[in-house]
Amino acid sequence: MGRKGKGYRHKTRSLLKRKPRERGKTGLSKILHGYVAGEKVVVKIDPSVHKGMPHRRFQGKVGVVVQRKGRSYVVNVTQGDALKEIIVRPEHLEPYTSKLTGD
16 A cells, blocks of 8 residues: 655645636636735635645645745745745735725
8 A cells, every 4th residue: 555645735725726617717807916015915726726735734824925036026924933935926925905094
């Protein structure tokens, strides 16, 4: 018997699944959206785009854009007490809007 795989995307069957109304091609506005340094973003992984995909532990986390690096962005995300710096493509990012302040 073989051992269970521990690949980069293991245990992501439901986590990286799109909702029925989100299916299809990713819109250009999402890909071409520009983020400025200091802007808050939400890491929302798009499973149809494999390039620039962050690890699943960052799914749903709010981070701050530090800089642009090629086509990607460097984002600071907290993980427990540690501050992690991840490189993510814009397809996997969303602008952060607070429910309380209406930002």
